Amino acid sequence: MRVPTFQTNRVQLDAIGTRQAQQAKLQSQIASGLRVQSPGDDPAAAAQAELARSRLAHLQQDQRATQLSTSLLGTADGALSHGVDLLQSAREAIVAAGDGSYNPVDRQALAQTLRATRDQLLQVANSGDGAGGYVFGAQGSTTPPFSGTGSPAFGPAAGEQHIGEQAGYAASVDGRAVFLDVPQGNGVFVTGAAATNTGGGWIDAGSVADATQLTGHAYSISFGGTAAAPTYTVTDTTSGTALASNQPFTAGAAIDIDGQRVRVAGTPATGDSFTIGPAGRQSIFATLDQTIALLEGSPTPAAYNEGLERVHTSLDRALDGLTLARTHVGEQMRAVQGHADGNDQESLAVTTRRSGLQDLDLAQAISELQTSQASGQAALQVYSATARKSLFDYMG
Structure with a gap:
């Protein structure tokens, strides 16, 4: 015959308390969806999950850099495209200027057209990047990189700004190389x-x-x-x-x-x-200035023909330079997009790994909770039945 004692009551109560704690933990895990809620739940998994979280934060930061670089390079590509169109228009004007039937008035009209083209090209060279900087600001500038109207001077330090992981993403274009550092003549002599x-x-x-x-x-x-x-x-x-x-x-x-x-x-x-x-180096603006001066001047036929040949060739070099710069920007955009795609793939892999380390198997947890609740209820009923009896219940 079993007679409850203090020790047996204590054991039963401890068992019930253990089941209740287990149920509370399962309920908390189900509510959060996490198997590992604190390092004590699984120290190894918690450490690996923290490393994964840190890597995800780094990838998200780098992804923001790729988005900014893509936006800036897209703006640069648009500006260079407009610049190419302007120079192509100037080239057509120079070809027209070679028409022997053009009189001084016609040449003056062409000169005015080229002067407007030059002003627009200067605006392109000072294009903003939409983030407080300038597309062709090289190493960075808080003011328009090209100043002055006669012979625009380039203020920033030559080069490019880079952002992101290992400074791998371009955030500007070197305006000096694009607009000022253009080979003269045919590029060789x-x-x-x-x-x-x-x-x-x-x-x-x-x-x-x-x-x-x-x-x-x-x-x-x-x-x-x-x-x-x-x-x-x-x-x-x-x-x-x-x-x-x-x-x-x-x-x-x-x-x-x-x-x-x-x-x-x-x-x-x-x-x-x-x-x-x-051949030396000459700015696009100087080439247009020479063309305007030639059209507005009164050179001899020989000097006029020679001058047109010279500015025509120099303008072709400038067009080649802008086209090459646009190609370079396009290659940079392709590289940045490649990095962005790689970041997306790595983020997915790291997220999957982190999920495997700390996320809860919901179906299994619900099953365990139900089992624990059933066994806990049985234990309570047994304790309730035995706790009410004493030695006097068996005497009579």
Whole structure:
């Protein structure tokens, strides 16, 4: 015969309390959806889940950087596209200026069109990025990067701003490289006529015939002979060496000089000369200014043709530069999008891993809760039945 004692009551109460604590924990887990609510629940899983949470926070921050970079680069692409359109319009005006039927008034009208184009291009160069900065602000600027109207000066430090993980995402474009640092002439060398020339000859912008022969020297082509039988002499003015002497001259024929090919058209006079030298750098604005000055001036036909050839070639280099800059921006946007896609994939993987470490199997938890509640209820009924009996209940 079983007679309850203090010890047996204590054991039963402890068991009931344990089941109630288990039920409370299961109910809390079900409410939160988390199996690991504190490090004490599963120290190893809690530590790994915290590492996953930290990585997710880092990925979210980096994802914000990719979104900002994509937005800024998209603005830059739009600005460069507008710049290309403006330069293409200027190029068409220069081609039209070569029409022999154009009179000074027509040229003045073209000059006004080019002046408006230049002003619009300066606005493009100072485009805002929508975040308080400037698209072509290089290393950053709180004021428009291009200042002045005559010969715009570039204020910021050259280069690009980068943001994000390991500073991998571009947040600006180097305006100096795009608008100011443009190769002159054909990009390799430039040609020109001496200021003292009196004849009707002019030299084209030239081209590279054999890049392996280029020396980077300066040259001159001087003319002699007679009007009926003109000749030319080529001199390497850097080394002081005559490369060709008194060669018969044919207008428009190719003259090859150490891998460079030029043509002199018209009728140069005896004593006239032309120069060839390494190409330097010139801003897009300077090229447009030269074009405007040429159209508004009163040059000789030879000087006008030569000037148009020179600015036309320089403008082509500027167009190439803007197109290349746009391609570079497009490649950067592609790279940033690749990083963003990678971040999305990693975020999904880390989230899945974190979920596996700390999330609750809801069906299993509900089943355990129901089992615990049933056994707890049974234990309460047993305790209730035995706790009421004493030794006197069995005496009689």
